[in-house]
Amino acid sequence: MGSTSWWSTPASGSSLQKFHESTTERYRAVMATNVDGAFFTMRETSRVLVEQGTGGSMIVTSSLGALQGAGRNQPYVASKAAVLALANGCAVEFARHRIRVNSVLPGRIATDMTGPLQESDVFNSNVIGRVPLGRWGAPEDFEGIAVYLASDASSFQTGSTTLIDGGYSMF
Numbered sequence: 001m002g003s004t005s006w007w008s009t010p011a012s013g014s015s016l017q018k019f020h021e022s023t024t025e026r027y028r029a030v031m032a033t034n035v036d037g038a039f040f041t042m043r044e045t046s047r048v049l050v051e052q053g054t055g056g057s058m059i060v061t062s063s064l065g066a067l068q069g070a071g072r073n074q075p076y077v078a079s080k081a082a083v084l085a086l087a088n089g090c091a092v093e094f095a096r097h098r099i100r101v102n103s104v105l106p107g108r109i110a111t112d113m114t115g116p117l118q119e120s121d122v123f124n125s126n127v128i129g130r131v132p133l134g135r136w137g138a139p140e141d142f143e144g145i146a147v148y149l150a151s152d153a154s155s156f157q158t159g160s161t162t163l164i165d166g167g168y169s170m171f
Helices: 024-052 074-097 121-126 139-150
Strands: 056-061 099-106 161-164
Touching: 024 056, 024 074, 024 099, 056 074, 056 139, 074 099, 099 139, 139 161
Parallel strands: 056 099, 099 161
Antiparallel strands: none
């Protein structure tokens, strides 16, 4: 796809494509990044944890979009739904090995990938304006849940889905 990432379209430069205009190339790139990346990472992590025999924790990042969808971004949200399903299946399979698998689902987070949306007055008014906490999320907003899910404090928690979206999904 050259220098254009899967998040943007070469023809228009916009960050999102209409579904009926989306390309197979973009779809496959998104799936390879998100689903394949999660699959291979979880597979190798589970091999190590099962072999060690001492249990452990895997924390998987999906997206609020996996539950709610997103127009003009169907490949992304489909990939994140697949990641969520993969994590849930692993939670069931690896529980007997005392390996916990939990998912974190971010909402709108200020990152390099969302930079163009952060600069959009229309997006900020229509979408971020609906976030009860009134702001974009920050990567630091995930520190607490990551520590909890990785620690023994969550020793009876597996297969859970934690939304971190500033209340957007409740509004």
